Amino acid sequence: MLNLPFVIEILRMVHEWALAESIVRAVLDIMRERKLKTVLEVKIAIGQLQQIEIDIFRDALKEISEGTILKETKFSIEEEEAEFKCRNCGYTWKFSEIKESIKEDEAEAIHFIPELAHAIIRCPRCGSPDFIVVRGRGVRIVSLRGIT
Amino acid sequence: MLNLPFVIEILRMVHEWALAESIVRAVLDIMRERKLKTVLEVKIAIGQLQQIEIDIFRDALKEISEGTILKETKFSIEEEEAEFKCRNCGYTWKFSEIKESIKEDEAEAIHFIPELAHAIIRCPRCGSPDFIVVRGRGVRIVSLRGIT
Amino acid sequence: MMDPRISIIPERIKDVKRRIAIVSGKGGVGKTVLASLLALGLSSMGKIVGLLDLDFNGPSCHIVLGIPEDTSIKEEKGIIPPLFNGIRFMSLELFVKERALPLRGDDISNAIIELLAITRWGSLDYLIIDTPPGTSDELLDILRLIDGLETLIVTIPSKLALKTVSRLLNLLKMVNTNIIGIIENMSKGTDMVREFARREGIRYLGSIPYDEKLEEALGDVDALKRTSISESITTILHKIIGLKITR
Amino acid sequence: MMDPRISIIPERIKDVKRRIAIVSGKGGVGKTVLASLLALGLSSMGKIVGLLDLDFNGPSCHIVLGIPEDTSIKEEKGIIPPLFNGIRFMSLELFVKERALPLRGDDISNAIIELLAITRWGSLDYLIIDTPPGTSDELLDILRLIDGLETLIVTIPSKLALKTVSRLLNLLKMVNTNIIGIIENMSKGTDMVREFARREGIRYLGSIPYDEKLEEALGDVDALKRTSISESITTILHKIIGLKITR
Ligand SMILES: Nc1ncnc2c1ncn2[C@@H]1O[C@H](COP(=O)(O)OP(=O)(O)O)[C@@H](O)[C@H]1O
Ligand SMILES: Nc1ncnc2c1ncn2[C@@H]1O[C@H](COP(=O)(O)OP(=O)(O)O)[C@@H](O)[C@H]1O
Ligand SMILES: [Mg+2]
Ligand SMILES: [Mg+2]
Ligand SMILES: [Mg+2]
Ligand SMILES: [Mg+2]
Ligand code: NI
Ligand code: NI
Ligand SMILES: [Zn+2]
Ligand SMILES: [Zn+2]
Numbered sequence: 001m002l003n004l005p006f007v008i009e010i011l012r013m014v015h016e017w018a019l020a021e022s023i024v025r026a027v028l029d030i031m032r033e034r035k036l037k038t039v040l041e042v043k044i045a046i047g048q049l050q051q052i053e054i055d056i057f058r059d060a061l062k063e064i065s066e067g068t069i070l071k072e073t074k075f076s077i078e079e080e081e082a083e084f085k086c087r088n089c090g091y092t093w094k095f096s097e098i099k100e101s102i103k104e105d106e107a108e109a110i111h112f113i114p115e116l117a118h119a120i121i122r123c124p125r126c127g128s129p130d131f132i133v134v135r136g137r138g139v140r141i142v143s144l145r146g147i148t
Numbered sequence: 149m150l151n152l153p154f155v156i157e158i159l160r161m162v163h164e165w166a167l168a169e170s171i172v173r174a175v176l177d178i179m180r181e182r183k184l185k186t187v188l189e190v191k192i193a194i195g196q197l198q199q200i201e202i203d204i205f206r207d208a209l210k211e212i213s214e215g216t217i218l219k220e221t222k223f224s225i226e227e228e229e230a231e232f233k234c235r236n237c238g239y240t241w242k243f244s245e246i247k248e249s250i251k252e253d254e255a256e257a258i259h260f261i262p263e264l265a266h267a268i269i270r271c272p273r274c275g276s277p278d279f280i281v282v283r284g285r286g287v288r289i290v291s292l293r294g295i296t
Numbered sequence: 297m298m299d300p301r302i303s304i305i306p307e308r309i310k311d312v313k314r315r316i317a318i319v320s321g322k323g324g325v326g327k328t329v330l331a332s333l334l335a336l337g338l339s340s341m342g343k344i345v346g347l348l349d350l351d352f353n354g355p356s357c358h359i360v361l362g363i364p365e366d367t368s369i370k371e372e373k374g375i376i377p378p379l380f381n382g383i384r385f386m387s388l389e390l391f392v393k394e395r396a397l398p399l400r401g402d403d404i405s406n407a408i409i410e411l412l413a414i415t416r417w418g419s420l421d422y423l424i425i426d427t428p429p430g431t432s433d434e435l436l437d438i439l440r441l442i443d444g445l446e447t448l449i450v451t452i453p454s455k456l457a458l459k460t461v462s463r464l465l466n467l468l469k470m471v472n473t474n475i476i477g478i479i480e481n482m483s484k485g486t487d488m489v490r491e492f493a494r495r496e497g498i499r500y501l502g503s504i505p506y507d508e509k510l511e512e513a514l515g516d517v518d519a520l521k522r523t524s525i526s527e528s529i530t531t532i533l534h535k536i537i538g539l540k541i542t543r
Numbered sequence: 544m545m546d547p548r549i550s551i552i553p554e555r556i557k558d559v560k561r562r563i564a565i566v567s568g569k570g571g572v573g574k575t576v577l578a579s580l581l582a583l584g585l586s587s588m589g590k591i592v593g594l595l596d597l598d599f600n601g602p603s604c605h606i607v608l609g610i611p612e613d614t615s616i617k618e619e620k621g622i623i624p625p626l627f628n629g630i631r632f633m634s635l636e637l638f639v640k641e642r643a644l645p646l647r648g649d650d651i652s653n654a655i656i657e658l659l660a661i662t663r664w665g666s667l668d669y670l671i672i673d674t675p676p677g678t679s680d681e682l683l684d685i686l687r688l689i690d691g692l693e694t695l696i697v698t699i700p701s702k703l704a705l706k707t708v709s710r711l712l713n714l715l716k717m718v719n720t721n722i723i724g725i726i727e728n729m730s731k732g733t734d735m736v737r738e739f740a741r742r743e744g745i746r747y748l749g750s751i752p753y754d755e756k757l758e759e760a761l762g763d764v765d766a767l768k769r770t771s772i773s774e775s776i777t778t779i780l781h782k783i784i785g786l787k788i789t790r
Contacts, residue, residue, distance in 0.1 A: 018551070018621035018661040025554065026547030088440045088471070109638040112622065112661070115654040116635065119642040128471055129645050130436045138657070141547050166304070166374035166414040173307065174300035236687045236718070257391040260375065260414070263407040264388065267395040276718055277398050278683045286410070289300050321601055323570010323676040328703065353677035354568055354707035394706075396713035398678040401648015429570040429676050430600035431645040455761050456575065459641075460601035466643035514702050 015112065016053055019139045020060035026141060027070060036146035041074040043143045047136035048095050049082040050114045051107055057139075082136030084121070088128035095136065098124065114138050163260065164201055167287050168208035174289060175218060184294035189222045191291045195284035196243050197230040199259045205287075230284030232269070236276035243284065246272065262286050301413035305441055308374075308412060311419040312346070315442050316476065316536075320450045321464030322457040323429035326481035327450050329510065330529065331426035332360035333520060334448075337529050339382035340521070341537075343421040346377060349387035350438065351428040352399050352407060358389050362515035365393045374416040381517050386415055401433040408437045431467050439471050448536070449478040449498070453488045465496055476536060477501040501535055504528040548660035552688055555621075555659060558666040559593070562689050563723065563783075567697045568711030569704040570676035573728035574697050576757065577776065578673035579607035580767060581695075584776050586629035587768070588784075590668040593624060596634035597685065598675040599646050599654060605636050609762035612640045621663040628764050633662055648680040655684045678714050686718050695783070696725040696745070700735045712743055723783060724748040748782055751775040 027042055046052050054077060061075045082095035098121065102110070109116040114137050118129050175190055194200050202225060209223045230243035246269060250258075257264040262285050266277050309315065318331040328351065335347040349357040358365065363380050367390055370376045377384040388397065388407065399407065417423060425442075427434050438445055447468055451457045461478070468475055477499030480489040483506070493500035504525050513519035520526060556562065565578040575598065582594040596604040605612065610627050614637055617623045624631040635644065635654065646654065664670060672689075674681050685692055694715055698704045708725075715722055724746030727736040730753070740747035751772050760766035767773060 015618045015621050015661050018663070019548075021554075021620070022547045022551035022660050026545060026550035029550045030545060087436070112616070112638055113635065113654050113657050115646055115650040115657070116638055116644065118646055118650060119639045119644040122470065128440075129467065129643070130440065130471075130647075137653070139547070141545070163371045163374050163414050166416070167301075169307075169373070170300045170304035170413050174298060174303035177303045178298060235683070260369070260391055261388065261407050261410050263399055263403040263410070264391055264397065266399055266403060267392045267397040270717065276687075277396070277714065278400075278687060278718075285406070287300070289298070323572075324699075324704075325571055353679055354710065356703050356706060359703055359706055394710070396678065396710045396717070398683060398714050400680045400683060401651065404648065404679070431643065432600055432651070432679075433647045436645060436647060452571075454758055456603050456606055457571075459603065459606055463601065463641070463643045467645050470643070511701055 014053065014056055016057040017060045017064075019052070020057055021064055023061065023075075023139065023141065024064045024068065024070060027073070027144065028068065030144060031069075031146065034146070034148070036148055039070060039073045039144060039146040041076060041145040042141060043076045043078065045078055045080045045140050045142045047080050047082055047114070047138045047140075049110060049117060049133060049136050050138040051111045052139065054079070078142075080136040083134040084123075084131045085134050086123035086126060086128055087130045087132060089123060089126040091123055091125040092134070093124050162201065162204055164205045165208045165212075167200070168205055169212055171209065171223075171287065171289065172212045172216065172218060175221070175292065176216065178292060179217075179294065182294070182296070184296055187218060187221045187292060187294040189224060189293040190289060191224050191226065193226055193228045193288050193290045195228050195230055195262070195286045195288075197258060197265060197281060197284050198262045198286040199255055200287065202227070226290075228284040231282040232271075232279045233282050234271035234274060234276055235278045235280060237271060237274040239271055239273040240282070241272055299409065301409045302441065305409075305412045306443060308415060309417060309423065309442065312417055312423045313421050314446060315423045315425065315444060316446045316448055317425040317427055317435075317438055317442075318450060319427050319435060319447050319464065320429060320457070321431055321460040322451065325450050325452045325457055326504070328356045328426050329360055329525070330450055330479065330481065330504070331424050332357045333526055333529050334533065335383045335422075335424045336361070336381065336517065336520065337526065337533050338422050338424070341533065344419060345382065346384040346386070346417050346420045346423040348423060348425045349389065350408060350425055350434050352388050352397060352404055352434075353428060355387045355389040357385070357426050358387055360514055360520070361385075362517060365389060372416070374414045376416055384417060384420065386411065404433045405437050408434065409441070412441060431464055435467075439473060444474070446474040446476050448476045448501075450481055451478060451489055451492075452482045453480060453484050453486055458488070458492050461492075462496070465498070476539065479504065479532060482506040502528060502532045546656065548656045549688065552656075552659045553690060555662060556664060556670065556689065559664055559670045560668050561693060562670045562672070562691060563693045563695055564672040564674055564682075564685055564689075565697060566674050566682060566694050566711065567676060567704070568678055568707040569698065572697050572699045572704055573751070574676075575603045575673050576607055576772070577697055577726065577728065577751070578671050579604045580773055580776050581780065582630050582669075582671045583608065583628065583764065583767065584773065584780050585669050585671075588780065591666060592629065593631040593633070593664050593667045593670040595670060595672045596636065597655060597672055597681050599635050599644060599651055599681070600675060602634045602636040604673050605632070605634055607761055607767070608632075609764060612636060619663070621661045623663055631664060631667065633658065651680045652684050655681065656688070659688060678711055682714075686720060691721070693721040693723050695723045695748075697728055698725060698736055698739075699729045700727060700731050700733055705735070705739050708739075709743070712745070722746075723786065726751065726779060729753040749775060749779045
């Protein structure tokens with residue numbers, strides 16, 4: 001691992017790497033399943049709740065796919081706003097409206113496991129922790145374009 | 149309760165009545181919430197899994213709504229085929245394919261609480277009881293047409 | 297579209313005066329034994345009582361009270377909970393009879409809503425609800441669906457139980473439920489739970505001894521009434537009955 | 544679209560030789576105490592051990608082993624479980640620190656998948672998984688996600704526990720998991736559990752006495768090792784280690 005550029009040393013340190021790895025592995029699995037020869041493009045949505053460092057995530061995708069048959073594949077990343085709906089009172093709200101009130105260590109917890117939001121975020125109207133993350137939870141594959 | 153026609157005596161005996169009551173109550177709630185003056189039509193889907201007696205259900209709807217402002221409302225009922233997907237192996241199947249294998253007392257249990265299917269039905273491919281009822285579970289309101 | 301079944305739930309329990317869930321967060325502390333004996337005790341005192349077993353993955357109230365699994369369910373504009381020893385009883389056990397019932401959270405939630413929507417409890421002085429351990433779907437659903445729900449917390453005197461009870465209390469305080477208080481089961485005569493209740497600002501309702509005769513008495517209502525557990529429960533019930541609940 | 548996180552799970556545990564879930568169906572039978580002491584025992588025998596606490600609504604392994612809640616998590620192409628007394632440990636407790644965490648089933652499922660996808664266990668001889676009571680999302684998910692999962696059943700000698708264990712066994716037999724056998728905790732010297740094991744056709748692994756010194760020893764690894772529970776566990780571990788597992 002000597003002589004790696006500094007930026008790559010940093011991205012090895014964060015867990016964005018693990019999520020990028022899961023994407024690459026999943027795309028390879030889908031290729032095998034659907035008997036695709038090439039994958040031209042993979043569209044990935046990154047939910048705002050998880051607060052992924054997008055640049056690091058993109059670099060990790062690049063480095064991991066480099067050594068595979070996906071080295072030419074385009075990974076398009078779009079951010080997805082996070083929205084919640086209270087199961088208790090029906091109120092809906094956006095992550096952006098409450099983001100300020102979340103402390104650093106709390107954001108760190110949600111960054112690892114987005115469900116930990118249930119220990120931290122509460123319905124702004126009724127105070128219940130019993131809400132649904134309607135959208136914008138974490139990392140997911142939206143679509144995939146390939147050639148059989 | 150004397151002098152009621154015989155058919156109505158029977159429909160009081162089955163629990164379809166309770167579900168019909170919940171529909172009428174829900175429509176009245178929606179009317180109040182959305183400030184509707186009249187509800188012209190309510191579309192109801194009846195999931196095949198629950199094996200509701202549709203005629204009885206329809207008669208119950210009629211009798212219950214009679215005494216309310218919904219007496220002119222049209223209740224359209226459509227059946228919804230039940231489909232399952234195994235969480236363990238991904239296999240999907242239809243209720244109609246396995247219906248024959250379900251015993252009478254088992255069907256009765258599912259009729260009361262459709263989730264009891266998890267004690268009775270298993271994935272035809274891998275045997276797991278860990279499946280999703282993709283559609284056709286029970287009674288639900290699909291849409292409602294009204295005038296404000 | 298809105299779930300129609302939720303609309304009818306208030307109607308189904310409108311004549312139920314007090315709705316009490318036996319909760320803990322922790323498993324194996326005696327929720328089921330106490331829920332069953334509380335129902336039995338209330339019935340002996342002449343109250344009209346219902347008992348609802350919401351521990352779908354491991355229903356056991358019927359074992360404690362010796363309720364036969366082959367009881368048939370009566371339908372009448374819904375389902376009428378069968379009556380045993382003066383207790384109106386409802387449990388999925390009456391339908392599944394010993395089969396494994398591996399339900400995920402969304403199934404549990406769906407089944408609770410269905411059960412509450414179709415069960416006609418009629419007039420009750422008390423509805424006692426037995427719950428599974430944890431703070432998951434069962435608890436969250438009764439908290440949102442049953443208006444005026446009171447909770448009765450059960451614990452044993454152990455650090456492991458109290459840490460979990462403390463988490464549960466955090467939740468109960470968030471959602472503004474009526475916490476009746478805490479019962480110390482399998483007491484060892486220490487003041488660990490009493491102290492805990494004081495710190496948490498909740499009522500300490502009393503302690504119940506470990507009674508090794510319980511195991512033998514399971515399923516036999518008369519034998520159950522002779523245990524020292526039933527005796528302690530009577531004392532606790534007098535406190536609970538005396539409380540005025542504002543909804 | 545397929546969940547990408549599920550694709551990476553086999554890779555994350557590929558160097559974990561045996562994956563053992565401590566299960567019961569029933570709460571309060573000692574799953575957490577035994578999972579923790581089994582991990583400790585294996586580590587004392589020189590095995591490389593991981594311990595994963597999947598009881599999200601009431602995580603407690605860290606209390607048994609005295610693992611400080613303020614441990615920081617190391618990230619390195621994922622998260623590396625911190626090491627305590629020779630045990631690689633992972634629990635949501637390390638992130639939430641005593642807060643209430645009321646998760647519904649779908650959240651539990653999501654959190655398990657996320658945790659399994661990002662945790663790098665490295666090479667382990669044993670991964671011990673503590674589970675909550677019930678047969679819901681946690682159990683169903685590890686059964687479908689962890690290839691070659693073995694289950695170790697814990698019970699106490701009580702009708703109430705055995706009825707629930709019996710339901711669990713129905714499920715485990717359906718999904719073709721490797722059932723190592725059953726441990727009788729808080730034994731009373733009766734043959735109730737041994738008989739049950741025989742009837743169900745599963746291995747009876749041994750009994751563990753009720754040790755009233757346990758409560759005092761919680762959180763203190765050296766004191767735990769001196770309990771009679773640890774002693775019985777050593778005997779049981781020798782049986783478990785001897786088993787050849789075919790995946
Ligand atoms: N006071 C008591 N004395 C003796 N045994 C008890 C007592 N309370 C409960 N038990 C036993 O403890 C075990 C757990 O009780 P249970 O009611 O099933 O707990 P939970 O419902 O909280 O999981 C059962 O075997 C039960 O018979
Ligand atoms: N062999 C034993 N002797 C004494 N106490 C025990 C023993 N095993 C467990 N306990 C105690 O019983 C309670 C339940 O144990 P726990 O491990 O939390 O059960 P579970 O994880 O199955 O819910 C705890 O208070 C624990 O300290
Ligand atoms: Mg959620
Ligand atoms: Mg389902
Ligand atoms: Mg119980
Ligand atoms: Mg535990
Ligand atoms: Ni990170
Ligand atoms: Ni019916
Ligand atoms: Zn709310
Ligand atoms: Zn399957």
